[in-house]
Amino acid sequence: MPRTVAPVAAVDPAPAPRSRAADRREGSGAPSELIAAAERLFSARGIDGVSLREITREANQRNTTALQYHFGGRDGLLRALVEKHMDTVAVRRAALLDHVEGRTDLTARDGASMLVQPLIAKLTSDDGGPAFLQVAAEMLNRTHRLIDPDEPVGPVIYDALGSLDRWSATFESVMPAGSTGAPLHRRFAVIRFAHIEIGRRARVGPPINVPLFTSQLIDMVAGLLTAELSEETQRLLAERESSDTTGS
Structure with a gap:
């Protein structure tokens, strides 16, 4: 049976044909x-x-x-590039967090997996994901301070759904006392490490054993999250805190 086509309003004069x-x-x-x-x-x-x-x-x-x-320029373009991909990363991470909400038996490896897995999905995507991973890794690698939400790389940390804030709050309890927040900022160091390592692998390109690479990276991230502060680090932190108190 012939398909019925809705009538199209006439246009006068007819426009010249345009290429895609x-x-x-x-x-x-x-x-x-x-x-x-x-x-x-x-x-x-x-x-x-x-x-x-x-x-x-x-x-x-x-x-x-x-x-x-x-x-508006290079910074605006970079931010749009990051937002394009972080929107989907945030949705995946938020879904993982929703799935475990309320659980009290979460481990550091659970936390590492929820940080890493949404990024791994970009490693094999056909929407420019591997390129994004390389760009994000470069931007994070050149950052020697905490990131401002308004800068181009900001959405990596401050995504639209707040998924990374939720992740940080959920798994802070599995980390050693004193390792979160200033001056160590270990969570940020772990986030940067994960992005840089996945960006490096994206640059290498295929072939890649995704399950093995992912599991190894999760192992390393979990290790970083839970590495105990040595006596030397604790001593230096105490000296710093004493100096800050004296200086004030």
Whole structure:
């Protein structure tokens, strides 16, 4: 039976035929095309090794100001790239946390798994995930301080669902006293380690034994979460606290 097609309003004069490439260049797909181009170039050559003009050209944007129009510049583009992927990472992590909410028998390996598994999903995704992992690893590796929520890499720590805050609160109890918060900030160090290691593996590319890589990484993250503070570290912390008190 022939399919019924809804009538289309007449347009006068008829528009000239447009190619799909032209629609991508000038239509609503321009932001996603620019993000995809940035993923490819940043992951291949590093964040500082690519000009905005190159990204615009890679995205087939005829308008040379398209990137500035949509993102305001490099920082805005990087943040949009991170948000694109962290949205799905956060959903996965929140679902894992929902599943164990209220349990009192959680282990450090459970915590490591909930940090690592949502990122591992990006390692084999076809939405630019491997490129994102490399870019995020580079951004976290160059950070020598706590991250501000408004900077480009901010959504890695402060995702829209607050999943990483929930993760931190849920598993703080399995960590040694004194290892969370200032001045050690071990949770941040663990988060950075996980991202850098997965980003490194994304750069190596296939083939990859995903189950083995994942299990080994979870083992290492769990070890970092639960590593006891040595007597030397405790002594140095006490000296620091005494010095801070004296100085105040």
